[in-house]
Amino acid sequence: MPELPEVETIRCGIEPFIKGRRVIQVSVRTPRLRWPVPADLASRLCGQTVQGVERRAKYLLLRTEVGTLLIHLGMSGFLRILQQPQPPGKHDHADIEFAGGICLRLNDVRRFGALLWLDGDPRHHSLLADLGPEPLSAELSGDYLYQRSKGRRLAVKPFIMDSRVVVGVGNIYASESLFRAGIDPARAAGRISLARYGCLATAIRQVLQEAIAAGGTTLRDFSDQHGRPGYFAQQLQVYGRAGEPCSGCGQAIVKIQLGQRSTYFCRQCQR
DNA sequence: CCCAAGACCTGGCGGC
DNA sequence: TGCCGCCAGGTCTTGG
Numbered sequence: 001m002p003e004l005p006e007v008e009t010i011r012c013g014i015e016p017f018i019k020g021r022r023v024i025q026v027s028v029r030t031p032r033l034r035w036p037v038p039a040d041l042a043s044r045l046c047g048q049t050v051q052g053v054e055r056r057a058k059y060l061l062l063r064t065e066v067g068t069l070l071i072h073l074g075m076s077g078f079l080r081i082l083q084q085p086q087p088p089g090k091h092d093h094a095d096i097e098f099a100g101g102i103c104l105r106l107n108d109v110r111r112f113g114a115l116l117w118l119d120g121d122p123r124h125h126s127l128l129a130d131l132g133p134e135p136l137s138a139e140l141s142g143d144y145l146y147q148r149s150k151g152r153r154l155a156v157k158p159f160i161m162d163s164r165v166v167v168g169v170g171n172i173y174a175s176e177s178l179f180r181a182g183i184d185p186a187r188a189a190g191r192i193s194l195a196r197y198g199c200l201a202t203a204i205r206q207v208l209q210e211a212i213a214a215g216g217t218t219l220r221d222f223s224d225q226h227g228r229p230g231y232f233a234q235q236l237q238v239y240g241r242a243g244e245p246c247s248g249c250g251q252a253i254v255k256i257q258l259g260q261r262s263t264y265f266c267r268q269c270q271r
Numbered sequence: 272c273c274c275a276a277g278a279c280c281t282g283g284c285g286g287c
Numbered sequence: 288t289g290c291c292g293c294c295a296g297g298t299c300t301t302g303g
Contacts, residue, residue, distance in 0.1 A: 032280095034297095034299085072298090074297060075298095076297095091281085108280095109280080109281050109282070110280045110281050110297095111280050111281080112297060112298080113297090127298095127299090153273085161297095161298095163298075171296060171297085259274090259275075260276070260277090
């Protein structure tokens with residue numbers, strides 16, 4: 001589920017409920033997520049006040065005085081804010097309970113998500129240390145992508161999905177960005193001009209910004225913190241639309257595999 | 272260093 | 288109705 005727009009939507013949604021609040025209880029019902037949830041998480045977190053909820057790539061960072069709670073939602077995770085007690089349902093793996101009756105609940109069917117405690121400066125943690133620039137920052141430019149792509153024979157789609165190159169471009173928005181930029185997703189990254197990378201950088205920024213503005217894409221099981229579905233899916237131009245006419249030329253959108261991932265594009269409009 | 276493939280999980284769907 | 292194979296939003300890890 002969560003691509004960067006969904007994670008950002010969740011960040012914005014939960015921060016007003018938990019910023020400035022003190023953690024009073026932590027319940028981990030399923031410690032086996034992508035990595036084991038630290039056994040001492042509750043003792044680290046209880047009594048701490050959340051100073052802010054930040055996002056780096058698709059990681060959510062709940063900052064406290066003494067450390068940071070890192071949350072990743074994997075493929076199928078989501079967070080809800082409960083303002084009334086509610087019995088945990090299937091795949092509700094963990095609750096962070098705050099003073100004032102607020103509960104942050106993690107649900108993750110596939111358990112590819114993570115819940116980790118980071119001491120010290122989170123930027124130095126191995127999961128975060130080697131990440132590329134944020135796609136919405138000025139650091140992402142055509143010039144930057146062009147420089148990074150020199151000599152690379154990898155297809156451009158997996159290239160822009162590499163978090164060391166740029167973070168936050170997931171499988172849906174990689175296809176959408178390349179469609180908007182008119183670039184064939186299978187083209188070798190090192191064989192794209194500076195000018196075309198300029199188009200791609202702009203496309204990535206636009207696609208992600210529009211999705212954030214729309215509140216995130218819905219596919220299957222996404223709900224925001226209130227349980228309402230997002231509604232960006234209708235605006236997707238190519239993802240999930242194999243066989244449908246291209247909005248530009250009318251030719252059928254095709255689906256191929258690239259780096260083990262489904263990839264959608266228009267053979268006519270993308271070169 | 273670069274790249275491809277494998278690994279981790281559950282559940283929904285189509286086909287027989 | 289039941290079983291089987293395939294597919295799904297991520298990304299770290301391994302092996303060539």
